[in-house]
Structure formats: C-alpha cells, structure tokens
Amino acid sequence: MTSKKTLIKNAKIVNEGSISLGDILIEGEYIVEINKTINPKHIADVHVIDVDGKYVMPGAIDDQVHFREPGLTHKANIETESRAAIAGGITSFIEMPNTNPQTTTIEKLNEKFEIASKTSSANYSFMFGGTNDNLDEILKVDPKQVAALKLFLGSSTGNMLVDNPEVLENIFSKTKLLIAVHCEDETTIRQNLEKYKNKFGDSIPIKYHPEIRSEEACYLSSSKAIELAKKTGARLHVFHLSTAKETDLFSNKIPLKDKKITAEVCIHHLWFTNKDYDEKGTFIKWNPAVKSQSDKEGLLKALLDDRIDVIATDHAPHTLEEKANVYTKAPSGGPLVQHALPALLEMYHQGKITLEKIVEKMCHNPAILFQIEKRGYIKEGYFADLVVVDLNLPWTVKKDNILYMCGWSPFEGTTFKSSITHTFVNGCLAYENFKFNAVKAAKQLTFNR
Template sequence: MSTDWLIKNAELVNEGRRFHADLRVKNGRIETIAADLDGRPGEQVVDAGGLWLLPGMIDDQVHFREPGMSHKADIRHESRACAAGGVTSFMDMPNTRPPTLDRAALEAKYAHAAEGSAVNYAYYMGASNDNLEAIRAIDPLTTPGVKVFMGASTGNMLVDDPETLDGIFRDCPTPIITHCEDTPTIDALHALAREKYGEDIPAREHPLIRSREACIKSTRLAISLAQKHGTRLHVLHISTADELALFQPGPLRRQDGSRKQITAETCVHFLHFDDRDYERLGFLIKCNPAIKTAADREAITRALAEGRIDVLATDHAPHLLEEKAQKYDKAPSGLPLVQFVLQAALQRVFEGKLTLERVVDAVAHAPAILFDVKERGYLREGYAADLVLVDPNKPHTVTRAEVLSKCAWAPFEGETFSSSIVGTFVNGRRVWDGSTVDDDVRGQRLAFDR
C-alpha cells in the first residue's frame, strides 16, 4: 500500500495562505512542498488540476459510542465516515458505557481503535464527582484533555459538586474541555413544557428548554474557575450569541508564542441550521446544547470569522432513526455529522461569510495548537501526510444511500453542497478516493508534544 505520492498542480491552503505548488509524500510524511517537482520511480502521481489541498481536519469532539452503544455507532463505521468527509483525526468523548473515568478504560479504548480505525484517534478522560484522584494521576501524553460535563449527562458524568469542580480546575494536568449547560435551569423549563404539552412536547420547544440562560450561566461558572486557577479551558459547542462576549477575538497563538488560556468552539450544525429547521427536521436535529435562532447562527459565524471562536468541530453523536422517532422525552439528542462536515463548513466560504483560510485554521491548525498535537494539522515538510483534496467546482447532493455512519442517515439529506471531497490521505495512504474507502488503511494514535 503506497505511502509515496506526488500531488501536482494543487492550490494549497495553509497557515493563512493560498498558493499553487506540488507536494511530495515519502514514507507517510510530507517531504517537499515546491513548484514543478518531477516524479520518481515507484511514486504515485496525482494531477490535482487546481483542486484545493488542505490539511486533514482534526475533529476534537465526537461520540463514536464504543464501548456500550455499538448498535448505533462504532469505530469502524464512524472512522470511515470521517475519511469520506476529510476528517483525518478524531478525539472521542468519555461518556460511553462504561464511562472513561480511569487509565484502564482509556487504554482499552485505544487498543480497540488500533484494530479498526481508518483515521487517527485520541480519547478524552472523563470527570465525575468521585474520580478526582484519577484526574490528578493522568499522564498528559495519554489524552488530549479531561471532559467535564457541567450540565445534564448520562451515567456518572454530571459534575455538580462545587468542591469537586474546584479541585478538577485546580489540579488537572491537561486542558479541560467543558459541556456548559445549567441543569437546574433546564429542569425547571422542562417541567413547564410538560405542564403545557404533556408528553407531546414539539421539537421547536427544545431551544427554549435547553435555553440560552442555561448555557451562559454554566459557561460563566467554567470561566470563573479557569480564571481562579489559571486553567487551560476549552468551552465546547457555543450555541448562543449571548456567550460570545465572554471570549476574546484574535488568533489562538499570539505573536509572542503564547496561547489563549480560555478558548471556545462551535459546531458545524450551529452554522448550518437554526430554529426554523425544527419544523422540517424535528428531532433529527435535537442536540445538546440546542440549535437556536437565525440571529444566533449569524453571530456565531461572525465570531468564528474573527477568531472569537477558535475551533470548528462536529459533536458527531449518532442515534438510530427509530430512536429519533420517539416523543420528546425519549428522543435522544445528537446527530451524525463527520461525513459532511467540511462540505457544510465550506458552504460558508461560498456564501462569503468565512474565508477558506479561516476554515482551515479552525478545523486543522487550531485543534493542533490547542491540544499540542504532534506534527499534524498543517501542510509542513516533515509533518504527517494527513491531506484532503477538495473539488470546489463539483456540487454534491447528499443521499441516504451514501451515508457511512452506522446509524445510516444524515441531517443534510437532499441538500446540495457546492464542493466535493475527492481524496483523503491518512499518514500518506489514500483512504478515500472520492467514492470508496480503502478498508485496509489504519490510522495512528495521536501523539501530544507536551
């Protein structure tokens, strides 16, 4: 299986620049970026013909459901959906069954991914009200960070004890990432909705139950704890305009080499959908935090453009269609996104709301900086050859038949994107050729340069 390639006549997008060049891959690494490179014996040559060549996306927020929920998703299916979508690395969440609350559970997930993941992988450690000692003992080289659910969650992962929260923010040796929604606020609003609608709460009520007030109250708490202890904090899936003033605009890495201490992330569905879509899609787009108004959507897009939001991810969280077809209280939250995330993000480029360079920064460079990912996330000589070829002139209409996620549906069905993912390379191996995933390709465990 070749790891030696010469990609000619591409438009490279990297570190704020767009430029035409050739790129040579040798032994899975980027060897040379230059103009007019000549082919070598044994090298496979791709004439990109002006296609965009991007560093592969590092999706730092996915739920691939293993162990414990493999009826709806698993590493094999979801990693192949990643490959088709230009996602070359993922970071998986700890709220599995059992949850990832100690070193043994963490390493078991890595061992499983090594057997079946088509792309590169990393796993978060989780926090609970009773695993502070395990968090203190973390080896920072084994995980991108610790996930803290400061809001409703499943199982033993809602951290609502103030003393434990303070201890986590004080003692955690890695970045902390947070899901910020205030549970008492949500519970009170949910009770009011049940009084009004009984069991038939409509989908349009979801952003009123998982309210903006719940989001901003919890986000403020997380930021206050990070400021108190000097913690590196990354707040996930910002869904409201109200939260944006809490974060600073500008680049994640400053000119003096320092990084922002407190960073923010949004997800592709918050750029693509708003509350008008509940009428059409119902609980298919039910997620936590909830998709909110068109004004929130536009404000979040502007914040991403200016760097007030640093990272764009998916929060890929598959459920079966029959699960989504249940009434409000039983229909689970989450939607599958990795296969079409780049195309959906690039629609904002075609609309003139984001630059191509900013999208690449938010999906590749920023996660690499934020989590100290070693030698990935850029088109640089010596770095791993995690690459994506995008055809900006090849529209693509999403169909259910092409969905690779195990849940076998996508929220974008019937929509036409302006671009297509025509090639994905992981460690120099072409895992996606525009129509087929190479089932022999295996990703690598992400390494952290800390």
C-alpha cells in the same frame, strides 16, 4: 525496502492563511518536500496524482465526536464512524468519554485505545471523563497520550454530571490536563422542562427545545466555568457554543497558543436555526439546542473575528427508532463527520467564510489548542494527512451515500457544490473518488506537552 512515494502535482495548497500553487511529495508517512514544481523523473518509484488545480488542505481534526464504542454499538462504532470521517475529510478525531462503560478509569481508556488501534480509519485520541469522585484516576492520566479531560457541567449521561462545586474546584486546581466542558445549567433546564411538561406532557413540540435548553442556561454555566478557570489558572476549552451572548465571554486579543480560555462552535449551530425544527424535527435536536438566526449570525461573527477558535462536529449518532420518540424520550445528537466539511465549503460558496479560515479553524487551530504533534498543517516533516477538494463537483446527500451506521443525516436532501475526492492518512491514500482503499494507516495522536 524503500518507502512508498506519492507526488501530488498541480495543487492549490491552502495552508497558514494563503493559497499557493505547488506540488507535494510524500514519502512513507510524511511530507518530505513542498515546491512550486517537483519533477517526478528525478524520483524513483513514485506514484503521481495530478489534481489539476484542485484544492489541497490539511486533514481536518475534529475535537469532539461520540463514536459510541464500547457499549452503545447499536448506534455506531469506531470502525464505521471513522470511515465516514475520512470520507468527509476528517483525518483525526478526539472521542468523548460517555460510552458504556464510561472512560473514567485508566483501564477503560486503554481498552478504547486498543479498539481504535485495530479498527479506526482515522487518527484517534480520547478524552478522559471526570466525575464527582474520580480525581485519583484523573491525576494518573498521561498528558502526552490523552487529548484532554472532559467535564459535563450539564446534559450528562450516567454519573458524569460534575455538580459538586468543591469537587469541581479541586479538579480545576489539580489537573495538568486541558479541561473541555459542556456548559448548560441543569437547574435552569429542569425548571424550564417542568413548565412545558405541565402544559404538554411528554409530547412537547420540538420547537420549544431552545426555550427549555435556553440561552440563560448556557450563559450561566459558561460564565461560571470561565470564572473558575480564571480563579484556579486552569486551561479551559468550552465546547459547542450555541448563543451569541456567550461569545462575549471570549477574547481575540492574544494568539491562540497563549490563550488559557478557548471556545468551539459546531457545524449545526452555524447551519440550522429554530426555523428548521418544523421540517427537521428531532433530527436537529442537539444539546445545546440550535437557537435563533441572530445566535447563528453571532456565532459566525465570533468565529471570523477569532473569539471562537475551532469548528467541530459533536458527531453523536442515534438510531432512527430512538429519534422517533416523543420529545422527552428522543435523545439529543446527530451524525455529522461525513458532511461537516462539505457544509463549510457550501458556506464558502455563499461568501460567508474563506477557505483559509476553514483550514485555520478545522486544521491548524485544533493542532495548536491540543498541542498535537506534527499534524494540522501542510509542512515538510509533518504527517501527510491531506484532503483534496473539488469545489465544482456537486452531490446530493441521499440514503444510499450516507456512511454512518445509523443510516440518516440532518443534511439528507441537501446538494453540496463541493466534493472530497482524496483523503490521505499518514501518507496512505485511504479514500478516493467515493471509494475506500483497503489500508489501515491510522495512528494514535500524540501531544507535545
């Protein structure tokens, strides 16, 4: 049996800092040829897709999602959210360990891999969770199979807050895994929360969220984690920066592949500000909090000058009923995988970021940072994870086109100028013109370590 062949003609290929006109030949799971022009008459049994000057990018790699399975599947599951991801041009995801049960043993990790192997539409990996008492399990993790170790140094669920300094230093010293951290200082947050509860009870106005989960709480925790990484030599990745102040903790002096300490920013911190709480309410309640306009600008500046290395979503859906609760009971987090790339393309239209930089931060850099094998680039011999983008095909986010199980989006009512028209996962056309194809081509991510 011969491998299925697809030829993408007349593409504007966005890859490695440049845009070039060319054709891409896919055979089976892989890109086998990239050329200025490839003649389909010389290829037997080839399916030709003429994209007529549209942009072709590598599939995005989202290094931080919460798909809620197992245990929280009234909010989301791997099947529904991975479909939303490929509709949004995200072909690979790395999912977090704070499910129920938590992914803090090898057994629970393997159960998640088993679920994803059957239901995921996008390529997948999972982070292993650290606690105050599971170092023995952490040391059993195979670095070739697992993206990283996730530590909650703030805002954890269950027993996943790692708040014992001795344990923390032990983990940083002993693990060979990349350590990814959520940094917010719990003591500072508790004190701030108490102050506002004394004033308002549980019905704290949402606008005070960035004062409760403050710049001080973020900076204190981030700086401590970085200090510990420098002391122990650990490889540290700081998730979802939300303040301009924190960006000064990171460097752009060396190439990403040589960095020991890296940072991420999420879509919501690049898009929303504290001025949006009046309209959006708890729909934009995240941890860490969306903060000021100057924080948003500072984060974008650090992203563009390479102090911040990757863009992610921190996709974390909750039901409408949960979000409708009073401040202290409304959970933090929101769904983003379907709308992240369209939002960035909107920022491109606004002149804030280039297409090349979007691809660098969403595709190339996650692949470098996590040492993901054969993904994140448009290269011969690489998996054909590809996204076709029409920069002039507007659409509006509405209830009936939101694909998340939770059925809502903080972007509802927003009109985006750009659409994702095709998504290829491992050479299979999985999504085309707002419709899904009945193929399951996803694979487990592997790491070159």
